[in-house]
Each structure stands twice: as C-alpha cells, then as structure tokens.
Amino acid sequence: MSRPSVAKIDLSALRHNFAAAQALAPHSKTMPMVKANAYGHGAVAIAQALADIAPAFGVACIEEAIELRQAGINNPILLLEGTFSADEVELAGQQDLWIMVENDNQVEAIVTANLAKPIQVWLGIDTGMHRLGFQLHEATDAFARLRDSRNVCTSMVIASHFASAEDLDNGFTAEQINRFEQVTQEIQNIKGDSSLQFSLANSAAILARPESHRDWNRPGYMMFGYSPFNGQLPVEEHAQYQKQLKPVMTLESAVIAVRTIKVGDTVGYNNRWSAEAESKIATVAIGYGDGYPRSAPDGTPVMINGVRCPLAGRVSMDMITVDVTHLDTVEIGNTVTLWGPELPVDEIAHHSGTNGYELLTRMPGRVPRVYV
Ligand SMILES: Cc1ncc(COP(=O)(O)O)c(C=O)c1O
Incomplete structure (x- = not known):
C-alpha cells in the first residue's frame, strides 16, 4: 500500500466551472488561467480537459507554455508577464504563443526580433495596480511602436488587471475601468489598420462586475471551484456566488x-x-x-x-x-x-x-x- 495522501481532481467540476464563467459573460471569450501548474491542479491535465472548449490559456512564463505544447496542447497560449529576455521572443514565435507586452524592453525585443510570421500581442496597461503594464501616459507610444512593426499581428488585445475586484465596496475597480476606457479611446484614435480587442475581468469581476466584461475574460480561481469573495462578503451573499461553482x-x-x-x-x-x-x-x-x-x-x-x-x-x-x-x-x-x-x-x-x-x-x- 502506498502513502494515502492524494489530491483528487474532479475534471467534470472543472468543466462545469468553465461553463459557469462562460454563461456569466456570454459575449466574452473565457480564457482559463493555468499558470502555476493550474493553481496546483496539474497544468497539463487541466489544459487537456478544457482544450476542446477553451479558446486560449494563460500562463506566467514560456516554460509553462512549452510544457503545454509538449503535451500536445495546440490552443493559443498567452504569456501573461510577457518575455523575460529578448531570446524568448523568437522561441515564442516558433511555439506560436501570444505575448503580453508590459514595458519598453519587451516592445524593443519584439520589434527587433527575427520572426517568420507576426506574433499576437496583448498590450498590458497599468490602470492602478502599479505592478506591470504601461502607465497611462506611455500606452499610446507603446501601441504605436507595436502597430508599426511587421512582427506584430494587426489584431491587438488591450488588457489590464484589477487590484481589488473581490472587494465589492471598493470604488477602485470602477476607477480602473474609467482609466482603461480613457486610454483605450486614445488608442482607438491612432489604431490605423489595427483591429482591437479588450480584456479586464478576473474571477471576481466575471462573477460580480458585468460592466468589466470585455472580449476576453481571464478566470483563474473560479475555474477551480471557488468564489474569491469568501471572507469579503457576508456569508449568505458569498453563498450566492459560491453555489455557481464546484470545487475541483x-x-x-x-x-x-x-x-x-x-x-x-x-x-x-x-x-x-x-x-x-x-x-x-x-x-x-x-x-x-x-x-x-x-x-x-x-x-x-x-x-x-x-x-x-x-x-x-x-x-x-x-x-x-x-x-x-x-x-x-x-x-x-x-x-x-x-x-x-x-x-x-x-x-x-x-x-x-x-x-x-x-x-x-x-x-x-x-x-x-x-x-x-
Ligand atoms: C493578469 C492576470 N489575469 C487573471 C488572473 C486570474 O485571477 P483570479 O484567479 O482571481 O481569477 C491573474 C491571477 O493572478 C492574473 O495575474
């Protein structure tokens, strides 16, 4: 007999949670976050279980993306933190990955790379979390450089991340959405031939902030069956959200x-x-x-x-x-x-x-x- 400790992973619960996220935002595409070994659940098995329904996956780094590619996952995969060094851009191109671009170094690495075909870029905007992404006054310049590069697909996704979407009394999320709207309007004005899509919502925003749903939503924690409002909301209110999900x-x-x-x-x-x-x-x-x-x-x-x-x-x-x-x-x-x-x-x-x-x-x- 072997040691009895085991993590049982219920893949039907996982698919249920994906369907719940999709149903909450019927006009958005639902991109499950499978970074950090799919929040500990095993990235390959989780991606395989969702491959036929998920339009793309999100990971933190190229190693995580390559693990999925080697396991036969052909869905688009977004590198949420972009590339960490210039040589990763060509590798990302070869592996057909999508890149979030968060700073000038990453722009430079993309526009100077030797790529066989243009790469799909997401432009990360810092609307207030102050962790990654271009500051509001930098965003249009960064966009313009990418727009003008032959290495970048003409369709681009403009994205940002919420600092406290799970705190429903906090007005900061509304402020972040406002800032996002302002900056995306400026980008619209100079977009040229580019076509734009947008992405904001994490699990909390998918569940409780429909006004933040855009072309792409990015659920992580809720995919694994939990509402992020536990401890943030009164028990009954939290239960309203939690009952839509099944722990995996x-x-x-x-x-x-x-x-x-x-x-x-x-x-x-x-x-x-x-x-x-x-x-x-x-x-x-x-x-x-x-x-x-x-x-x-x-x-x-x-x-x-x-x-x-x-x-x-x-x-x-x-x-x-x-x-x-x-x-x-x-x-x-x-x-x-x-x-x-x-x-x-x-x-x-x-x-x-x-x-x-x-x-x-x-x-x-x-x-x-x-x-x-
Ligand atoms: C950029 C980005 N998008 C989406 C998510 C998913 O967040 P959550 O697990 O709260 O849904 C994360 C998680 O850290 C993230 O960093």
Missing part, C-alpha cells in the same frame, strides 16, 4: 494511528495541545510537506469519516493529529478530507492566515494528483 480538488488522506491519552497529556511538537479530559487522538498522514499549512491552529476543521473534527497539536512535516474524542469509531485506514467540496479550502486558509489561492497553488509534487 479534494485533498484526502487516511488515519494511520489512533490512541487514547490521559487528561493533561500533550500532543505533538512543543506540547501545543493538551487534553482537558481523557481524549482520543487520530494521526493522519498529511503534513506541511504535503501543502497542509503549518500555521493551522488547534481547532482547524478536519473531516474524518465525513465528520468535522478539530486539529489538535502542531502540524508536522508528514502528519497531523486530530481530536476524535466525539467520534464513536475511528480506525486506521479511515478516510480523512483536508479540503474539498464539503470543507472549502478557504476555510482552512482563513484559520491559517492565508487564502485558498495560496494553499492550492503551493501544493507540492509529492502529493499525487488523481484525475476523476
């Missing part, structure tokens, strides 16, 4: 030991948890080496045989300990769910001082992904 990953393991301890005994490293009464403790084969957060405090819910039980003691590299005193029977081999449809990853993240994005994305390779 179930992180599972099994009980590998059960013991009864006396009142006052402690459990795990640094004696963090101590028994207020005689207690039954189950040990589970999952730890921070498997992506379960070490910062999870006592009381973080763990599902054993479908019942929520509190974490008891510090998370070890390969194991956790759980207080199962209230369960009638717990045996070695019983199934344990760390997160999944019945126990949202956001809940574990909330206990652990992070968000669900991080927990999913940093899931290490040691946990086998099983596709169902």
Whole structure:
C-alpha cells in the first residue's frame, strides 16, 4: 500500500466551472488561467480537459507554455508577464504563443526580433495596480511602436488587471475601468489598420462586475471551484456566488494511528495541545510537506469519516493529529478530507492566515494528483 495522501481532481467540476464563467459573460471569450501548474491542479491535465472548449490559456512564463505544447496542447497560449529576455521572443514565435507586452524592453525585443510570421500581442496597461503594464501616459507610444512593426499581428488585445475586484465596496475597480476606457479611446484614435480587442475581468469581476466584461475574460480561481469573495462578503451573499461553482480538488488522506491519552497529556511538537479530559487522538498522514499549512491552529476543521473534527497539536512535516474524542469509531485506514467540496479550502486558509489561492497553488509534487 502506498502513502494515502492524494489530491483528487474532479475534471467534470472543472468543466462545469468553465461553463459557469462562460454563461456569466456570454459575449466574452473565457480564457482559463493555468499558470502555476493550474493553481496546483496539474497544468497539463487541466489544459487537456478544457482544450476542446477553451479558446486560449494563460500562463506566467514560456516554460509553462512549452510544457503545454509538449503535451500536445495546440490552443493559443498567452504569456501573461510577457518575455523575460529578448531570446524568448523568437522561441515564442516558433511555439506560436501570444505575448503580453508590459514595458519598453519587451516592445524593443519584439520589434527587433527575427520572426517568420507576426506574433499576437496583448498590450498590458497599468490602470492602478502599479505592478506591470504601461502607465497611462506611455500606452499610446507603446501601441504605436507595436502597430508599426511587421512582427506584430494587426489584431491587438488591450488588457489590464484589477487590484481589488473581490472587494465589492471598493470604488477602485470602477476607477480602473474609467482609466482603461480613457486610454483605450486614445488608442482607438491612432489604431490605423489595427483591429482591437479588450480584456479586464478576473474571477471576481466575471462573477460580480458585468460592466468589466470585455472580449476576453481571464478566470483563474473560479475555474477551480471557488468564489474569491469568501471572507469579503457576508456569508449568505458569498453563498450566492459560491453555489455557481464546484470545487475541483479534494485533498484526502487516511488515519494511520489512533490512541487514547490521559487528561493533561500533550500532543505533538512543543506540547501545543493538551487534553482537558481523557481524549482520543487520530494521526493522519498529511503534513506541511504535503501543502497542509503549518500555521493551522488547534481547532482547524478536519473531516474524518465525513465528520468535522478539530486539529489538535502542531502540524508536522508528514502528519497531523486530530481530536476524535466525539467520534464513536475511528480506525486506521479511515478516510480523512483536508479540503474539498464539503470543507472549502478557504476555510482552512482563513484559520491559517492565508487564502485558498495560496494553499492550492503551493501544493507540492509529492502529493499525487488523481484525475476523476
Ligand atoms: C493578469 C492576470 N489575469 C487573471 C488572473 C486570474 O485571477 P483570479 O484567479 O482571481 O481569477 C491573474 C491571477 O493572478 C492574473 O495575474
């Protein structure tokens, strides 16, 4: 028997989430983000499962794109951060990739490259996140240089990214949309023969800000079954968004030991948890080496045989300990769910001082992904 910790990936849930994103924005094209190993779910398998319905995919770098190409993915793939060095432009051309252009160095690399045919370019605009993209006053010059280059397709996509779309009370998203409209109007005025398309929305904006939907939407987190509003909205309002989606990953393991301890005994490293009464403790084969957060405090819910039980003691590299005193029977081999449809990853993240994005994305390779 092998170690029981496994991430089960439900590909029908994934396709359901794609359909949900598409239905929310029927006039937009839905480009799933499969960067960072598809938020930890396995980029190749996720892209393969969506290849017949997704018009394109988004990745962070050329290595991620080449991994998909080598696995036979022929859909357009956008490099969201563009190229990191000039030599990547020719490689991107050979691999038929799309490039987001975010700064003058990247413009220079494209216009001076030796390309067999023009490349599809997305122009990244900084509408306020101040991370990547051309500042508003730089955008038209950058556009004009690209427009005039024989290396660039005549169709271009103008794009920007929201800083806080998941915060529905924050007026900053509306401000970013305004800035985007202004700059795209200036670009329209000088576009010449170019045809333009636009892209703004991430998951939060797809779900709750239809006014931001453009030709291309870019869902990441919602593809994997979670609304980004958890903790941002009252529980019932969040449920309205969450019910449209199905969590894709179930992180599972099994009980590998059960013991009864006396009142006052402690459990795990640094004696963090101590028994207020005689207690039954189950040990589970999952730890921070498997992506379960070490910062999870006592009381973080763990599902054993479908019942929520509190974490008891510090998370070890390969194991956790759980207080199962209230369960009638717990045996070695019983199934344990760390997160999944019945126990949202956001809940574990909330206990652990992070968000669900991080927990999913940093899931290490040691946990086998099983596709169902
Ligand atoms: C440029 C860009 N677009 C879209 C996304 C997807 O965001 P989300 O996962 O919130 O949908 C990201 C995520 O980081 C991004 O960087």
